[in-house]
Amino acid sequence: MKHDKNIHIIDHPLAQDKLWHLRNKATTPDNFRRLISEISQILAYEVTRDFKTKGFKVETPLKATTGLKIVENLSLVPIMRAGQAMLEGMLSLLPYCTVGHIGIYRDKFVNNTVEYYFRLPKNIKGTRVAVLDPLLATGDTAIAAISRLKEYNTGPIMFVTILAAKTGLERFLKAHPDVHVYTLSVEPDVNTEGYILPGIGDAGDRIYGTFGAEVGAEA
Numbered sequence: 001m002k003h004d005k006n007i008h009i010i011d012h013p014l015a016q017d018k019l020w021h022l023r024n025k026a027t028t029p030d031n032f033r034r035l036i037s038e039i040s041q042i043l044a045y046e047v048t049r050d051f052k053t054k055g056f057k058v059e060t061p062l063k064a065t066t067g068l069k070i071v072e073n074l075s076l077v078p079i080m081r082a083g084q085a086m087l088e089g090m091l092s093l094l095p096y097c098t099v100g101h102i103g104i105y106r107d108k109f110v111n112n113t114v115e116y117y118f119r120l121p122k123n124i125k126g127t128r129v130a131v132l133d134p135l136l137a138t139g140d141t142a143i144a145a146i147s148r149l150k151e152y153n154t155g156p157i158m159f160v161t162i163l164a165a166k167t168g169l170e171r172f173l174k175a176h177p178d179v180h181v182y183t184l185s186v187e188p189d190v191n192t193e194g195y196i197l198p199g200i201g202d203a204g205d206r207i208y209g210t211f212g213a214e215v216g217a218e219a
Helices: 013-023 029-047 084-093 140-150 166-175 203-208
Strands: 007-009 053-059 064-070 074-080 101-107 112-119 128-132 157-160 163-165 180-183 185-187
Touching: 007 185, 013 029, 029 084, 029 157, 029 180, 029 203, 074 084, 074 140, 084 128, 101 140, 112 140, 128 140, 140 157, 140 166, 163 166, 163 180, 166 180, 166 185
Parallel strands: 007 180, 074 101, 074 128, 128 157, 157 180, 163 185
Antiparallel strands: 053 064, 101 112
């Protein structure tokens, strides 16, 4: 796949085991939400791997020493509604992050994306951003969300997802070749309705225990 230097596949056994349970149609909404949160914690480790650190003096109970602290800001921006489920896990490890929200979906009737909510932190200019969404399927909403973020002159942008469809990922990286994508798996296909195969089903419905397709498909 082109732009593969921008694709980071998290193949840690713990992450892959949790993904197996996430795929299972018998997994209940409460366990599905827990798994999303736990996987998001693992992803948080990966997206911060190259963050800038600086040595600071610290007093231990026995002796003074120097330790490293992160000296780089990060904003988390979930794509509503499913992306919200990733936020708790990310914030549990990155409590200092600011948070924005993007409400956007792909409307099959108008054959375009529709934005219904957009709110970013005040310090977003020049700040590294992690956009959160469990699924990148057709790529339409992901592309639109990143395009909107770039209007605000952010720092480097990362797209953090659990599953990405191959065709949607290729479209996404063609539109935004500067964005790095973190995912547990690149899936082979999407169906005629725009859902990832084999995937995990409709992420929003499984997270919140609702029934029936969302307005538009995921990402």
